[in-house]
Amino acid sequence: MRASFVGLAIAALAAHAALAESEVAVTQDSGEVIRSHGYSYFGELKYPEDYAHFDYVNPDAPKGGEISLNAAGTFDSMNPYSRKGRAGAYSWMVYESLLGEMPATNEGAPADVYGESYGLLAESLEYDAGKTWVIFHMRPEATFSDGTPVTAQDVVFSHNLFLDQGLKSYADAVRRRVIGAEALDDHTVKFTFADGISRRSLIDQVGAVPVFPRKWYEDTGARLDEPRLDAAPGTGPYMMDSAEVNRRIVYKRNPDYWARDLPINVGRHNFDTIRIEYFADDSAAFQAFSAGEYTFRAETNSKTWATGYDFPAVQKGWVKLEELPDGMPPTPSGIVFNLGRETLQDKRVREAVSLAFNFEWTNESLQYGLFKQRDSFVQDTPLQAMDVPQGAELELLKSLGDIVPPDMLTEPAVTAHTSDPSRLTDRRNLRRAMKLLDEAGWPVGEGGMRRNANGTPLSLEFPIPSSGSATIGAVVENFINNLKAMGIDAKMEKIDPSQYTLRSRDRDYDLVFDNYDAFLQPGTGLMQRFGSQEAAFSLFNPAGLASPMVDAIINASLESNDPETQNAALMALDRALRYERFMIPVWYNDAYWVAYWDMFEHPETIPPYALGALDFWWFNAEKAAALKSAGALR
Known part of the structure; x- marks a missing residue:
């Protein structure tokens, strides 16, 4: 998804000369205490206490209009924090946190620096030099969308709710590190951290927890670990307006949003309405976009980007195409091995299976040569291991x-292997894979199938969702063909999105496309x-x-x-x-591919860490009117 990492934030942190002007250290009986309007681990903040807005936003961006996007598959819940069910797209966007790590668009705040947080529900925080505790001073004006005030008790309740009903991996990790959460008064909350552990990600961890209304949960009896369509009220700029299961979700701006004038929000959250249209698969979604059923599309399919955007609305200039810079390292996506399978616990088997993937042929034959090969989990950054x-x-x-x-x-x-781009099966890699499988105890046996000493064939199942793109299906199918050429009993299973979600969560697969x-x-x-x-x-x-x-x-x-x-x-x-x-x-890919009906605008310079379509883009009413006048949109 993302490539060249311009201005790596970690290096920038080291380059900062001093603490932000608003951050001062004072001496109390308990020792040095640091007070600030924001937080980063090394203490440096780009934006001072009196900042007016983030540098990359348009502070005069008009408010209004609608942006609509697509989602593939199905949903049956508006609770994004449950392991059960399929949550609706952007269902997290109605919630906020003490620090601006979870703004309404989940793009991070701000998007031009990394590892910095600024007060949102909290106007300031203080912590000891050893980071063994933190106190957040909350904004008394903060309210949920139903008008009820946000209190420190709500913060503590939300923290404990995640520990009691949240994902086990999250709850276990946090419980070992955060040993106390208490409301000192209605607008002051303190967290205490365990001794003998790293101070990393403790303050920003508790500062990024979404805050829920305790009273709503108590009155309704709802649980965080259960799917439901009636979402708890949030404090964010948007509220869920309607949800038609498997068809669409509409979010509307809260006209009484409590934080609309805070510096952290200036120039942001500019649309009155955000509409999500659901489609059975990507092909149907693309056809709907070309017909104007929704208006913004972040393209991820190389074939579509290379050949699909020649429909009349593009030719007439009604739809705009852009490649915008992406400064984040690419998401480490790929074909993941289930290491719980005994067969795949031998690294020689995994390496042999890896050799069946021919990136060069795939890129040239199926993806129009538009992608680059990923090697690293921090590709194209100074953190990438080399030599x-x-x-x-x-x-x-x-x-x-x-x-x-x-x-x-x-x-x-270790780097990705190279392959012959002119043919799917690279004979050199095939011979290398065959040798590895022989060494691992999987020689070719009866019927040309690889079997172990017990006569059990080497079998691999690879499920993919039916809602995925045809290109992904073709990539996996050709990968499977190469596995079969090695004598492996490999199968691709195309299954409906709900079943795919269940199997993914239960790790019911040998191979899976994940990240x-x-x-x-x-x-x-x-x-x-x-x-x-x-x-x-x-x-x-x-x-x-x-x-x-x-x-x-x-x-x-x-x-x-x-x-x-x-x-x-x-x-x-x-x-x-x-x-x-x-x-x-x-x-x-080292850029965002975006297509949109020409009624949206964005800052001239996109910040390195976010595309920000739902964050700092805005609606041009005159352009929208011109499209409607021309009959382009209803």
Whole structure:
């Protein structure tokens, strides 16, 4: 999805000379206390206390109009925090948090720096120099969409609700780190953290929890872990207006939004209405866009981008096409191995299976040469592991002892293999894969099938959702063909979205097309995604990766106290993840492909960390009227 990482925030943090002017240290009986209007781990903030708005927004952007988007498949819930059911698109957008990590568009706040948070429900915070506790001072004017005030009691309730009814991997990780949450008064809340742990991601963790109305939950008896269509009131700029299951969802601006004039919101949340139209598959969604049934489309299908946008509305200039810069590292997506399967616990088998994927042929034959090959979990950033480890990274790896394999210290970082672009089956890679499978105890047996010593065939199931694009289906089908050429009994299963969701959550697959999150700084979320303790059940770890080496490197990153040590640990983490070979990396794009009916506008410069279509774009009423006058839109 994303590529070149311009101005990496971690390096920027190191370059900042001092704390923001609003952040001062004072001495109390308890020691040094830091007070601020925002938070970052190293203390530096780009925006001072009296900032007027984020630099990239248009502060004079008009309010009004509607933007409409598409979603594929189905939904049966407007509760985005339950493991059960399929949540409606953007159902999280009605909620806010103490710090601006969860604005109404979930784009992050702000989008021109990384790892910084600014007060939203909280106007300020204070914490001790050791970060063993934090106190948030809340804005007394904050209200839920039903008009009831937001209190510190609501914050504590929400925190505990996630621990009691939230995802187990999240609850377990937070419970070990956050040992106290108390309302000091109606607008002051304090969190206390455990001793003997990293201070990373503690303050921003509790500051980013969405806040729910305690009274609503008590009155309705609703649970966070159950699907439902009646969502709890939120504090955000938008409210759910209507939801027609599997057809559409409409969000409308809250006319009484309490925070519309705060600096953090100036130039943002500009549309009166956000409409989401549901379609059975991507093909139907594209046809609907070309007919004007919805008005904004973020394109991810290379074939469609290369050949599909020649319909009359484009030719007449009614639909605008843009490639906009994307400064985030690409999402680490690819073909993920289920390491819970005994067959796939042998890394030689995983490497052999990986050799069946021919990126070069796939890109040229199915994707019009529009993508690049991904190697790293932090592709195109200074954190990407290259060549052999050296310097601070090498010293860190050596310090971990025998859990680091010797060849990881002396060999270049694992990269994606190369293949012949002129033919699907690369004979060189096929021979290499055959040898690996033979070594792993899966020789070719009766009927040309690979079998182990017990005569059991090597079988792999690869489910994909029926709502996905035809291109993805073709990619997987050709990958399966190469596996069959190796003597593997491989099957692609196209199943309906609901069944696919259940199987994904239950890890009922051998292979699955999924993704992890890129990382640019340490955080306790790394343990949920890559750590051993939650590996058996974490929804954020589709491979079920459990590696003592990876655990040790994550811990080292969490304990780093300066940017150089931090970056060395994260580079080592990238190297270790690639060494484990639990995912076949596929492709990435270094730009956003967007198509929209020509009635939207955006700032001239898109910030590096967000496209921001629902955040800081706006509606041009005159252009919309011209389209309607021309008969382009109803």
